[in-house]
Amino acid sequence: MNEGRSSQASHVKNRTSVERRSDRELVVTRTINASPHIVFEAWIKAELFQRWWVPKSLGLELLSCELDVRVGGAYRLVFRHPAAPEPMAFHGRYLEVTPPSRLVWTNEEAGSAGQVTTVTFEERAGQTQLVMHDLYPSKEALDEAISSGSTNWNDETFNQLDELLVGLGANDVDSVAARSS
Amino acid sequence: MVQYMGARLDDSFAALSDATRRGVLAQLGCADASITDLADKFRMTLTGMKKHVGVLERAGLVTTEKVGRVRTCKLGPRRLEEEVMWIERYRQLWDARFDELDQVVEELKRKERVNERRKK
Numbered sequence: 001m002n003e004g005r006s007s008q009a010s011h012v013k014n015r016t017s018v019e020r021r022s023d024r025e026l027v028v029t030r031t032i033n034a035s036p037h038i039v040f041e042a043w044i045k046a047e048l049f050q051r052w053w054v055p056k057s058l059g060l061e062l063l064s065c066e067l068d069v070r071v072g073g074a075y076r077l078v079f080r081h082p083a084a085p086e087p088m089a090f091h092g093r094y095l096e097v098t099p100p101s102r103l104v105w106t107n108e109e110a111g112s113a114g115q116v117t118t119v120t121f122e123e124r125a126g127q128t129q130l131v132m133h134d135l136y137p138s139k140e141a142l143d144e145a146i147s148s149g150s151t152n153w154n155d156e157t158f159n160q161l162d163e164l165l166v167g168l169g170a171n172d173v174d175s176v177a178a179r180s181s
Numbered sequence: 182m183v184q185y186m187g188a189r190l191d192d193s194f195a196a197l198s199d200a201t202r203r204g205v206l207a208q209l210g211c212a213d214a215s216i217t218d219l220a221d222k223f224r225m226t227l228t229g230m231k232k233h234v235g236v237l238e239r240a241g242l243v244t245t246e247k248v249g250r251v252r253t254c255k256l257g258p259r260r261l262e263e264e265v266m267w268i269e270r271y272r273q274l275w276d277a278r279f280d281e282l283d284q285v286v287e288e289l290k291r292k293e294r295v296n297e298r299r300k301k
Contacts, residue, residue, distance in 0.1 A: 015276055015279070016272055016275050016276040016279055017272070018268050018271050018272040018275065020268075026271075028271075028272075028275045030275070030276075030279045032279065032282060032283065032286055033283065033286070033287075034286040034287075034289070034290055038286055038289045038290060038293065039282075039286055041289060042282055042285045042286055042289065048285050048289075051281065051284075051285050052278055052279075052281035052282040052284070052285050053278060055274070055277035055278050055280070055281050056281075057277050058274070058277070130279075132275075146267050
């Protein structure tokens, strides 16, 4: 039973990784099982993009999604959250568009740290290595984004994670003890 | 507070990649312990446990204090929650997004295969 749980945990851990690469950089990495031209399409066509950018588990409702994917073109996403009185808009401009390997955009909504997002799509044995790189204007801007939990993370979520991690830790103690006895 | 959080994120992540170290944190969550206690508990040499505790200490997840000949370990102040929770939460958001992207991409692949068959 312990083995099942820990392999499940490592499976999940290997899928998407997040790393703070420097004072100003945050990097998210994931492999997608399709070639870059297909994955790229899902990032530039609004009707496809809106199907995955707002996962159901977030509890957000996407009211509109406009992507004008060309250099200098604008994007605008509007969400509603049950707990928020007003809809929230996320918007910015595309700085680079190189199909099917690279997208760069700005984040300009009020309250944004003003980071610039670069996504690269690299072919690896028929799959796509997706790297999403956020460059913040300063170390303070990224620290602030981290400490304020810029996407409405609440105490309830933290408590759930707390329980999850404590559970994983306790499980490890059990399995170490079981192995050595 | 804000300043040290970011700088230590990577250290925390590396420290938590090891099952024994996560076990040590869980153990210290129940009660403080000496390195000798921990080595016994995890059936490990004193040197091995010292290394693990050193990694946790550098990540700020554990603090140690030497009294006489005994070095006592305790949890660092709330580091685990604040730093690791944030990065884990962020990772979960992206993982959920990419799971949905997988589905969209599978659909596109099917369409492409159908189109190719039609061409032939």
